Amino acid sequence: xxxxxxxxxxxxxxxxxxxxxxxxxxxxxxxxxxxxxxxxxxxxxxxxxxxxxxxxxxxxxxxxxxxxxxxxxxxxxxxxxxxxxxxxxxxxxxxxxxxxxxxxxxxxxxxxxxxxxxxxxxxxxxxxxxxxxxxxxxxxxxxxxxxxxxxxxxxxxxxxxxxxxxxxxxxxxxxxxxxxxxxxxxxxxxxxxxxxxxxxxxxxxxxxxxxxxxxxxxxxxxxxxxxxxxxxxxxxxxxxxxxxxxxxxxxxxxxxxxxxxxxxxxxxxxxxxxxxxxxxxxxxxxxxxxxxxxxxxxxxxxxxxxxxxxxxxxxxxxxxxxxxxxxxxxxxxxxxxxxxxxxxxxxxxxxxxxxxxxxxxxxxxxxxxxxxxxxxxxxxxxxxxxxxxxxxxxxxxxxxxxxxxxxxxxxxxxxxxxxxxxxxxxxxxxxxxxxxxxxxxxxxxxxxxxxxxxxxxxxxxxxxxxxxxxxxxxxxxxxxxxxxxxxxxxxxxxxxxxxxxxxxxxxxxxxxxxxxxxxxxxxxxxxxxxxxxxxxxxxxxxxxxxxxxxxxxxxxxxxxxxxxxxxxxxxxxxxxxxxxxxxxxxxxxxxxxxxxxxxxxxxxxxxxxxxxxxxxxxxxxxxxxxxxxxxxxxxxxxxxxxxxxxxxxxxxxxxxxxxxxxxxxxxxxxxxxxxxxxxxxxxxxxxxxxxxxxxxxxxxxxxxxxxxxxxxxxxxxxxxxxxxxxxxxxxxxxxxxxxxxxxxxxxxxxxxxxxxxxxxxxxxxxxxxxxxxxxxxxxxxxxxxxxxxxxxx
Numbered sequence: 001x002x003x004x005x006x007x008x009x010x011x012x013x014x015x016x017x018x019x020x021x022x023x024x025x026x027x028x029x030x031x032x033x034x035x036x037x038x039x040x041x042x043x044x045x046x047x048x049x050x051x052x053x054x055x056x057x058x059x060x061x062x063x064x065x066x067x068x069x070x071x072x073x074x075x076x077x078x079x080x081x082x083x084x085x086x087x088x089x090x091x092x093x094x095x096x097x098x099x100x101x102x103x104x105x106x107x108x109x110x111x112x113x114x115x116x117x118x119x120x121x122x123x124x125x126x127x128x129x130x131x132x133x134x135x136x137x138x139x140x141x142x143x144x145x146x147x148x149x150x151x152x153x154x155x156x157x158x159x160x161x162x163x164x165x166x167x168x169x170x171x172x173x174x175x176x177x178x179x180x181x182x183x184x185x186x187x188x189x190x191x192x193x194x195x196x197x198x199x200x201x202x203x204x205x206x207x208x209x210x211x212x213x214x215x216x217x218x219x220x221x222x223x224x225x226x227x228x229x230x231x232x233x234x235x236x237x238x239x240x241x242x243x244x245x246x247x248x249x250x251x252x253x254x255x256x257x258x259x260x261x262x263x264x265x266x267x268x269x270x271x272x273x274x275x276x277x278x279x280x281x282x283x284x285x286x287x288x289x290x291x292x293x294x295x296x297x298x299x300x301x302x303x304x305x306x307x308x309x310x311x312x313x314x315x316x317x318x319x320x321x322x323x324x325x326x327x328x329x330x331x332x333x334x335x336x337x338x339x340x341x342x343x344x345x346x347x348x349x350x351x352x353x354x355x356x357x358x359x360x361x362x363x364x365x366x367x368x369x370x371x372x373x374x375x376x377x378x379x380x381x382x383x384x385x386x387x388x389x390x391x392x393x394x395x396x397x398x399x400x401x402x403x404x405x406x407x408x409x410x411x412x413x414x415x416x417x418x419x420x421x422x423x424x425x426x427x428x429x430x431x432x433x434x435x436x437x438x439x440x441x442x443x444x445x446x447x448x449x450x451x452x453x454x455x456x457x458x459x460x461x462x463x464x465x466x467x468x469x470x471x472x473x474x475x476x477x478x479x480x481x482x483x484x485x486x487x488x489x490x491x492x493x494x495x496x497x498x499x500x501x502x503x504x505x506x507x508x509x510x511x512x513x514x515x516x517x518x519x520x521x522x523x524x525x526x527x528x529x530x531x532x533x534x535x536x537x538x539x540x541x542x543x544x545x546x547x548x549x550x551x552x553x554x555x556x557x558x559x560x561x562x563x564x565x566x567x568x569x570x571x572x573x574x575x576x577x578x579x580x581x582x583x584x585x586x587x588x589x590x591x592x593x594x595x596x597x598x599x600x601x602x603x604x605x606x607x608x609x610x611x612x613x614x615x616x617x618x619x620x621x622x623x624x625x626x627x628x629x630x631x632x633x634x635x636x637x638x639x640x641x642x643x644x645x646x647x648x649x650x651x652x653x654x655x656x657x658x659x660x661x662x663x664x665x666x667x668x669x670x671x672x673x674x675x676x677x678x679x680x681x682x683x684x685x686x687x688x689x690x691x692x693x694x695x696x697x698x699x700x701x702x703x704x705x706x707x708x709x710x711x712x713x714x715x716x717x718x719x720x721x722x723x724x725x726x727x728x729x730x731x732x733x734x735x736x737x738x739x740x741x742x743x744x745x746x747x748x749x750x751x752x753x754x755x756x757x758x759x760x761x762x763x764x765x766x767x768x769x770x771x772x773x774x775x776x777x778x779x780x781x782x783x784x785x786x787x788x789x790x791x792x793x
């Protein structure tokens with residue numbers, strides 16, 4: 001601090017004075033560096049401000065080497081401070097295309113101690129060129145000595161390019177546009193005048209010396225059908241709502257004909273208020289394009305009509321083919337129920353196989369048609385996953401038993417019991433895969449497995465696997481196995497038959513639901529088809545399944561159930577009634593919807609089976625009217641249809657149907673559906689400790705008492721073998737039911753499964769099951785008491 005109180009910054013340099021090794025003192029030099037410190041502080045402040053500016057800032061030392069750069073410099077050039085610190089900026093930023101005269105001028109200005117201001121082409125680290133508007137100023141101390149250089153550069157690349165483009169366009173736009181054959185016009189908004197080039201006048205059939213048109217004259221040239229839309233679009237454009245104008249219009253030619261033109265325009269000059277003053281535009285003859293569009297539209301319309309005719313034809317043929325096919329399959333099943341023997345049994349089996357094969361072909365073609373036309377829809381209803389998979393399992397169990405191959409299934413116990421989704425499509429997918437597995441497996445096994453992949457609480461993604469030990473698929477055929485009408489080998493068609501559509505439809509059905517399917521296979525070692533699908537988790541209901549049906553009626557599972565069958569085709573009535581009579585149902589028949597309503601008013605029924613297409617009154621109207629009756633609000637109604645159209649099924653549901661069954665009838669599907677809608681559900685609970693019988697010592701394995709089977713079969717050895725094979729398949733499934741029911745605390749289902757297990761084991765003559773059955777019977781009795789008590793309430 002000076003005497004006057006002023007703060008000074010000084011720099012002291014000191015050196016020792018030594019004579020003959022003896023220190024004599026020191027020589028000190030004191031410099032006033034106040035100005036330098038101020039400059040450094042100013043530079044530091046400047047760097048802090050420059051850090052956030054969009055301009056590039058460089059601070060160099062007196063030798064013109066870089067000391068500091070800001071973020072914008074790094075972002076634009078690609079160089080980091082570490083790479084260029086202590087280096088000359090020109091060495092890195094200037095290239096062979098940079099103007100040498102400008103570089104020389106920069107050097108001369110700086111050598112004279114002066115600043116520089118100008119434009120120069122620089123290059124980024126990756127070679128990208130960019131234009132800078134550059135200002136370089138030296139920072140000097142009080143004595144005029146240069147301490148630093150500060151460079152500020154603004155990226156003006158876009159402005160330079162636009163200037164060059166504008167210059168080039170002004171020189172050649174007329175030549176280029178006239179040569180292209182497009183018409184060019186300029187509209188002066190102030191004078192309301194259109195100035196057209198010769199090519200535009202020629203397009204419209206006018207002479208080149210035609211005077212310029214005013215706005216009103218131009219409007220009269222626009223076709224009346226396009227006039228309003230064209231003017232609305234143009235006014236919106238000049239009111240600055242759109243930056244560019246583009247419109248297709250018809251303009252009247254000098255001979256009275258019209259020509260289609262594509263008009264494009266942009267504003268090239270604005271007035272003092274920012275409104276468009278001069279508009280430059282072009283017109284292109286698009287008459288040939290419009291003619292092509294017209295032809296394409298007509299072709300598209302014809303194609304859509306053809307597709308619609310095809311769909312109508314397929315729908316009609318489906319109904320017409322399914323109706324007699326229903327009679328063939330139905331009556332064959334009825335005759336099979338009478339347990340024919342010998343040649344008659346073989347003939348009926350062949351007939352049933354051929355009819356079912358024909359039905360599969362029809363379904364495949366219809367499904368493919370619906371998928372290709374985009375008319376396939378997916379239902380979203382609640383279903384029991386385990387029972388769904390079990391239904392597929394039971395469908396193929398007789399076939400695998402006949403082929404003497406093992407069939408197994410497993411559903412992971414952690415999967416929620418009830419899901420929401422399209423169970424019918426899931427069944428179709430699994431049927432296709434299991435059918436292939438069984439078809440191409442002559443020895444070994446086929447398995448169906450389901451396990452969870454992810455579980456969010458509201459949604460679950462499942463992995464379905466169908467694995468077999470069959471003939472397998474070669475590597476070269478695997479990539480095409482999911483294509484339409486493709487078989488892995490041409491000999492497969494000759495030996496096994498089929499359309500080659502099953503896997504193609506399966507893949508499409510899975511992908512349309514957001515899943516995917518894959519295959520792993522080796523020739524002669526089997527195949528594994530696996531796919532993923534997501535389902536919503538259904539809300540847990542407080543009710544559990546308790547059959548209303550008489551459990552003692554083994555041969556008449558529908559004993560006592562009153563069914564109203566509404567069907568106009570006699571053969572279909574006979575088939576359905578034969579099934580129902582065989583199962584012990586009490587069946588009343590009606591030939592049309594009106595007759596069904598009259599009967600329903602007088603009698604009570606547990607369920608209605610209603611055909612949709614009938615004379616006098618169709619099934620849709622009949623179900624609507626029945627639903628409006630006091631006792632028709634809750635009665636289950638099942639639609640019967642030979643139509644495969646999703647729209648038909650949806651219409652039936654809207655009319656009041658609870659579900660539907662496709663013709664030809666599948667006996668198992670028919671009885672399962674009727675059973676599911678003629679059951680009552682009531683809540684019950686059983687203490688967990690009651691599920692464990694009293695401990696006892698493990699007995700040695702008890703063999704089957706073959707005498708009981710021989711007595712039941714009247715000595716028929718074939719019957720004995722069939723029974724043993726059937727039990728071999730059935731018992732593991734029942735045990736799986738027991739496990740699943742326990743894990744989900746569905747004690748009623750558990751008791752029912754135990755009941756089935758007892759009967760199976762008793763048939764095999766394993767008498768020790770009687771001891772265990774006493775304990776399970778106590779559980780069943782307690783459950784029944786609780787249910788009866790709550791029913792009375």
